[in-house]
Amino acid sequence: MKNSWVIIILIFIGIIILSLVYLSQKIKREKFKIExxxxxxxxxxxxxxxxxxxxxxPKNLSLIKKLKIIADQLSKFKFNGLPINVLRIEEKNNxxxxxxxxxxxxxxxxxxxxxxxRTKYFQGxxxxxxTTLTLTKSFLQEDYQGEWIDGIEFYYEGKPILEGEWDxxxxxxxxxxxxxxx
Numbered sequence: 001m002k003n004s005w006v007i008i009i010l011i012f013i014g015i016i017i018l019s020l021v022y023l024s025q026k027i028k029r030e031k032f033k034i035e036x037x038x039x040x041x042x043x044x045x046x047x048x049x050x051x052x053x054x055x056x057x058p059k060n061l062s063l064i065k066k067l068k069i070i071a072d073q074l075s076k077f078k079f080n081g082l083p084i085n086v087l088r089i090e091e092k093n094n095x096x097x098x099x100x101x102x103x104x105x106x107x108x109x110x111x112x113x114x115x116x117x118r119t120k121y122f123q124g125x126x127x128x129x130x131t132t133l134t135l136t137k138s139f140l141q142e143d144y145q146g147e148w149i150d151g152i153e154f155y156y157e158g159k160p161i162l163e164g165e166w167d168x169x170x171x172x173x174x175x176x177x178x179x180x181x182x
Contacts, residue, residue, distance in 0.1 A: 033059040037066070037144065039073060040137035042130045049133055053077070063147060064089055067098055070138060078134055080115035081105070087155070095150035097174055098139065102156050117156065121169075128168025140177045151176040 034056045041052040055073045057066050064086060071084040083103035090097045102117050115121075121131040139152050154161045154171040163172040 035059050037070060037141055041134050074138055079121060082115055082117055089149060097151045097153055098149045099153050101158060102154060122166050125168050132169050132171055136175050142177055
């Protein structure tokens with residue numbers, strides 16, 4: 001009789017330990033849950049937007065950290081490593097607006113044909129269209145259902161891009177996530 005009580009107590013303790021292990025693993029999985037964000041581009045032959053690849057981002061990161069990961073991936077895989085800096089998220093008219101600065105590097109210049117926003121990505125109607133679409137669609141994430149920004153404003157070399165400043169890009173002013181809502 002005494003042995004059966006010991007066995008029952010051991011089984012009960014085992015169940016409690018297994019339950020705690022299961023719960024801790026479940027919490028750990030939730031903490032590191034990954035979401036996938038599309039990076040957009042243009043199908044060169046059709047001239048239509050397409051998803052080039054997805055960026056895995058941990059769900060529990062802050063909004064600005066998520067935007068910085070997208071900026072880093074865009075820089076690395078779409079814009080030859082040219083810096084894309086997410087400066088801040090501002091509150092304007094109860095809307096969250098991300099301020100994004102496109103920077104040249106010390107190595108960018110037109111003489112040596114190194115990548116440059118000015119000479120490679122802002123020039124030509126096709127190049128300007130691809131740059132505009134890639135940046136705006138990838139940052140705005142219109143299909144994402146979670147907490148996100150409401151709009152973006154682009155800067156070039158620390159100054160806001162102004163309307164008419166560049167012929168082939170439309171990265172000026174506040175670009176809203178859902179144009180028909182505002």
